[in-house]
Amino acid sequence: MSVALVRVSCAAGWFRDERVSRRLDGVLRYEDLEPCLAELLDRSALRHSARVAAVDRSGNALTYGQMWSAAARVAGGLLDQGVGPADRVVVHCPNGFRWLYAFLGVVLAGGVPVLPDPTCSDPELEWIAEDSGAVLTLDGQLPDGVAFLDEGAAPDELAVLYYVRKRGGGLHGVELTNENILSTIEAVVHAMDLTAEGARTVLTAPLSTAAGSAVQLLPTLAAGGTVVAAGARGVRVPWRHLRASFPAARCVRGWGVAETGGIGLLLPTDQRAAHPRSVGVPFxxxxxxxxxxxxxxxxxxxxxxxxxxxxxxxxDPEATA
Incomplete structure (x- = not known):
């Protein structure tokens, strides 16, 4: 039996981005990315310090300045506890401001956030902490210290470690580098036109997933927009409830997994009626x-x-191969 390889192209030219070019390794890559996630978010926080960065489920608002100040204090507290560059730290908090402080605090401290699948049991969380070599788990009172911002990391260094479920059972960690995360951010900002002032994104997935953090949260923060919480840890909000609560919002259809940085395929909003069964094209x-x-x-x-x-x-070299 012959095996065919068929490339799927985007003949319509949707989401064309001139900033990507093919490198010597054959992969299309973005030009002029920031060196690391911390530097990108630091620039955005300083530029938009007075804007609202997040709104929680109770309607409480958090500005970029407040968010960055709190995260920097968490980073200082982590430094006091011995967390150093590239150290892994498990972030296990419900969706909300505290999750933001914990995640961003680890990033600012130069560490690597370890994000467990939201359905993990307590024994699985213990296994993740051991497997990742985490030096700390943030699930209660957050560290507090003198505000700190690490000098930054390189594009090819590990930025986030997502633990996802294997097809046959069990868990393993997906390594995303700074380049991976920054590329996802650039792709989403461009495709969704998040550059417009006042952009608001409803968080429809747990922040511990690539869909929640890499695709929804981080691009919005990078663009100076506002994220609006719609669910707690481990809770995916039914679409009918979201449509009823946010009738004017664009409903985007796409596909992606942690292994692809959370993105992969996206369908333009104006093409939904013409392609009702499609999850989109590469972007x-x-x-x-x-x-x-x-x-x-x-x-x-x-x-x-x-x-x-x-x-x-x-x-997990076997799964990687």
Missing amino acids: GGMEVALLGPAADRGEGELLCRGPSVARRYWN
Whole structure:
């Protein structure tokens, strides 16, 4: 039986981005990215300090200045507890301001946030802390110290470690570098036109997932917009409830997993009626292909290549291969 490889192209030219170009390794990559996530968010926080960065489920608002100040104090507290550059720290808090402080605090301290699947049990959380080599778990009172901002990391250094469920059971960590995360941010900001002042994003997924943090939260913060909480840890809000609560919001359809940086395919809002069964086309430098004997008929294994695609699984060479 022959095996075919069929590349899926975006003939319509949707989401075309001139800032991506093919490098020597054959991968499309963004030009002129910030060196690391901390520097990108620091610039945004300083530029938009008086703007509202987040609104919680009770309607309480948090400005960029308040958010950054609180996160920097958490970073200082982490430094006091011995957390150093590249140290892994598990962030296990409900969606809300405290999650933001914890996650951003780890980033500002130069550490690597370890984000567990929101459905993890207590024994699984203990295993994640051990497997990741985490030096600390943030799930209660957050550290507090003198405001601190690490000098930054390199694009190819680990930025976030997402723990996701394997197809056959169990968990493993997905390594996303600074380049991976920054590429996802650039792709979403461009495709969703988040550059307009007043952009607001409803958080429809737990922040511990790539969909919640890499796709919804971080691009909005990078663009100076506002994120609005709609669910707690482990809770996905039904679409009918979201549509009723936010009738004027754009409802975006797409596909992505942690291994692809949370992104992969996206359908333009004005194409939903014409393509009711589609999850979209590649964007953000992503290239996809189908592999298998029925690939030419649209059935097969989906292969992805792009600047946001993870380089490997943490401590799992067999799955990486």
